[in-house]
Each structure stands twice: as structure tokens, then as C-alpha cells.
Amino acid sequence: ADQTTAHAAQSATHPLILEWPAADRAALESQRAGGVVVVRYSGREMEVMRGCRVAATYHYVALTPKEDDVVMRSGAELAAAMPIHAARLDARIEQKQKLEVAMTIVGMYESEARAWRAADLTGDCAGATHVIAALTVGAFELSASAETAAGAGATMLGAGVEVHRDASKEVLDRDGKKDACAKASAGAVAPPYECGALLRVEVAAIVFPASAAPCGPGLVQKGGACQAVDPGRPPLLDVLQGSGH
Secondary structure, three states, rough: OOOOOOOOOOOOOEOOOOOOOOOHHHHHOOOOOOOOOOEEOOOOEEEEEEOOEOOOOOEEEEEEEEEEEEEEEOOOHHHHHOOOOHHHHHHHHHHEEEEEEEEEEEEEEEOOOOOOEHEEEEOOOOOOOEEEEEEEEEEEEEEEEOOOOOOOOEEEEEEEEEEEEOOOEEEEEEEEHHHHHOOOOOOOOOOOOOEEEEEEEEEEEEEEOOOOOOOOEEEEOOEEEEEEEEOOOOOHHHHHHHHOO
């Protein structure tokens, strides 16, 4: 019930990755330290290709610390902000709860701006579709609360009926410590310890030769690159356009 699943996202190339299991987040951090990360990404799930590499690295850019809150009240808002998420979050939305992400952003790991091609890949790269061009880091807390709540422990009177509404907030996930982010400084070569949680990634499609057909489920080849199928268009139309018809 906790496997990653999502509907089509509006910003599929810049997804929040707050709901990744700890082991997957650790794998991504490890791969990031060794160079630019290659993934298989369908817009609904992302797999780090541990055996696939490109000859490039990230450089860290320190930012003025920024606070950002994202509130999700519907399945569409959830899918737009977090295309890769666990089914438990869908259940929270269905239970009329709102989800809120409070983030502190201190920096980004960025790769060189370029068009990534299949020829750049080395190793076991079968199924690879994208590279992670940049990663945003800092600290976050993901919480859920009753959308209809009027206040913690509030008691409301209406039509002679006493209604109690509990607005308690439940923390679902957190990584990094906001207090540690206060130690961020301009010109730093790495984020402060305990403020380097991965928050968001920016992906770039790998350009494959026209004769190659690497795209997997949920993807269609366009201009030599794999892209997520546009949910607002008939899938057959995307396939026909991707094949040049």
C-alpha cells in the first residue's frame, strides 16, 4: 500500500522527492557524490541507475536560505507537486485532510548545462531515460491535518448541536533540521551538516538516436528523447507524433 504511485504532474521535470523511502534517498545521495546521476523516470516513478554513469560532476551553489510552504488539498495538487509519492498520501487526501510541506532551502547541486546524449552513458544503462541535472537541498517537514478543522480542540455550536473538531497536525516525514540550516553561509562548498536533505530534483531527458526505442511505460519518444505522456492528450496522438507521423 506504500509503493510509489502518482497521477500525471504539471511540473514533472522538477518533482519534489520527499516521499522516497530512506534507502532510495540514501542511494541517490551516494550516487550524487560520485557524479551526475542517471535514472529511469516515467513521471510516476523514478529508479536510480546505480550501474550507469556519465563523465560529469555536480558543483554546489550556496543560496540565501529560503522558506517555502506547499499546501496540497486535492489529488491534482498532490500529483503536481509530488509526482512520485506513496499511496498513503492519496488516502490522506481522500480522508479530506490537507498535506503541507514546510521547506528550508539552502543550496543546489548543479551539473553543467548541456544536452545529455546516449553516447554520454557508460555501464549498465538499459532503460535509462533521464539524468538528474540539479538537486535542491535543505530541510523539510511533511504533515497532514484535518482540512475542515477550525482550531485545535475547538468546540462549535450550531443549531443546538455541539460539534468538536480536532485540528491536530500529524508529522508524516521529515529530513534535515531547520535549526542547522541557519549555519548556511555564502560561498560554502557544501550544505551545513543536518541541512543537506534532498528536496527536489530537476531532470533532463537523454537524447537517443532516432533508431533507438528506449522508452518504457508511460513514456513516448519525441525528438529523440523520452518524455512523459501528456495526460491531457490522447496517448495515440503522442505516439504518432513521436514516430514522426
